[in-house]
Amino acid sequence: MASIKRRADGVWRARYRDPAGKEHARHFSRKVDAQRWLDEVTSTVVTGTYTDPALSRVTVGEWGRRWLDGHAALKPSTRGRYESLMRCHIEPRWGTTSIRAVNVADVESWLADMMTRGLAVSSVRQAYRVLSLILEHAVRAGRLPRNPAGGASLPRAHPRDKRFLSHAEVQRLATAAGDYLLVVEMLAFTGLRFGELAALRVGRVDLLRRRLEIAESVTEVNGATVFGTPKTHHRRSVPIPRSLVDELAQVVAGRAPGELLFTSPEGGVLRVGNFRKRVFDRAALEAGLPGLTPHELRHTAASLAVSAGANVKAVQRLLGHASAAMTLDVYSGLFDDDLDAVADRLDEAAVRARADFLRTERGSDVVPIKPARR
Template sequence: MAYTEKRTTAGGATSWVGRFRVDGRLHSTRAFRARRDALAEARRAEEAGKRGEWIDPRAGTLTVADWFTTWQQGRLDRAPRTLEAEQERFRSLVAPTFASVPLRQVSHDAVARWAATMRAPRSGEVASAARRRDAVRLLVALLDAAVDARRLTSNPARTPSGRVPALPRAPRTKAHRYLNHEQLRRVADATRADARTLVLLAGLTGLRWGEVSALRGDDVDLLRRRITVERAFTRLDDGTLLLGGTKTHARREVPVPAVLGEALAGLVASRGAGDLLFTGRSGAPLRRESFDRYAFAPAVRVAGTAVVTLQGLLGLAPTALVDSATVAAVRRLQHDAGLDASGVVGPETWQVLVAADRASRTGADRGARIARTRHLEATSRVTLRPGVQDFAPLTLHDLRHTAASLAIGGGANVKAVQRLLGHESPVLTLRTYAGLFEDDLDRLGESMSAQFEAHGAVDGAHDVLTAGVTRLPVRLGAGA
């Protein structure tokens, strides 16, 4: 039962403190001048303790920085990259404002002002909406954990209803880039021979870079035509590569594309069961930045501008589309060179074009001639047919989006695409690629229309009843 104690200072001043028990331990309130105030406070605290709602005021004296360190120590099971990103975000965006502030002194207004005005550490300008949003989410999670640990009675970053009004608006996400089958083949053909398999594998299965670079020989089952995905490389900011589980910590299988069966078989045969399928020149794990710089990005530049390159060699105005004028010029060239005038630009046609271009480089310096030769050598590996067009640059991760697009375009349902990409739920798949599934509605409408018309084409088909069913008379009355 709560009670009070009288305190007298050396100067003779009198005050009262309330005493109460919570979980069997005796606690004191702050000092009051009036006894009744101390007793009322002690009774309120004791009742809160019985409901499990009492918070020791001393627990909130821990600073935000010290609590962040404690909080992260309980999250060591998280991916190293996740912990590293949290540390960077706290250090650069949260700490300058809240590091030395005790938890109980963090106010709702202070969080709102900080969320709107936080500065980027390098430029000193207001940070981007995406960075501010991530930083606010980190602070909210930190304060939520403080509430759960009974260091705060409530999260000052939230309203009583649980909302976070200070959260900056979500930035518009970058539009996904998709390649069709012809464009994906063009990129694969334009890259180096040793990189072609990796590009097609990523573009047809949707494996993340960390997953595809961690594949081993025993992950490929050519008899079942399956690839097991259960590990991935994670790159830390200091360049260290860590091998661990996949992003969702789940094991999954993806189908082996038939077009890669022979290439994968040769690759698996050249590796040991536990060896990585794709490695750097020294045999170390293949790094994304290295592969992108020396293999993928150059191939995208070549494949994405192949039509304009062709039109330049033919002396035509660039339209980035193999249109009728381009096809006519190609056929004239093929006819004059004694080739089949198909209008399709393959190796033999490229050979004629490159030879003519080489003969015209009289005024170029040595460096320009070498660069031109390398560019045309890569371009001549692609095949251009009537109607194909150039495309804008894309990233390695866009190959994952391409796989999703091709799967959905091929009729795969949401669940199949989710399993292919390794999403945690079909909801994430729908949210990420909702626009691609709009085509399903078009196909559904066309299918239902076709079925309706097919039944209508049969005389009386819409009036035919199932055997044994009697047509009931229809009565229209006041209650109809």
């Protein structure tokens, strides 16, 4: 039930009862505004998108903390990243704003402001994703009829060209890495993420089957190393190239199964930042590969696998991607040669079929010789 009445002071009072029987009222200086408000409320009730206005008064900051606290299963690295994005980008702008006051125009203005301040496109998009997840959680909780940040125009990422090394370049880099030669070769020829390599234990190296069992990954959260599952939460088995078996045999000999395969000079976890400062960046310069990053050795592994004849499904399993579609999204350019090969095979088949057809057609014009009657 809804009604509009004019008070003695000339103000229009609009009121209605929600589906739960609770009364709500607002006051307007014009009757047309009061009627518009009631029409909007009635529309949400009819379409089933009505939410109690009191529930949407909670601030983005408070609801964001509730949302994060409710995700106990998040990996420590993911939780740390979400907390950082909330602290640095979401709470300064939206912390005291009620969730119902968020709108697309203000969200897009916030995105533009972050870009103006020089944030990387990836960071801007990640901040938006966290805000959107917070608001989507409010929708599921019945506090909002829809996600008010949905449909915002996001800045486009311009990924730089991926860098793939040849076998010769990998060997130059590995040689320049000195005592960490095998670390470079493992990254370039197995496609492991650095955190997966740093978490690899002696007992998960099977030299007889030539397999690595990838079950852990290590990341840094607030300066501390944290062990967890690999990025996709799935174990996988990665082949060991024959060329690395003898070197690995020397590394694992006489060591306990639970020991880390590779460690820092002090015997601790091999951290990517320290590894770059102490070994990798210098080795890259010495090998004539300035600016190279350890992650580009993972790209190199994909490239070398494809050039050796691996199909997209095999590359997906090697790298531990969640799907073959993801592998194609990341490395679609590597499979262009496959298209050329397909075209060549289609050509060959068409030529053979045409030749067979012509031979058959010509053969049909030949009149068989019958023996003479006696």
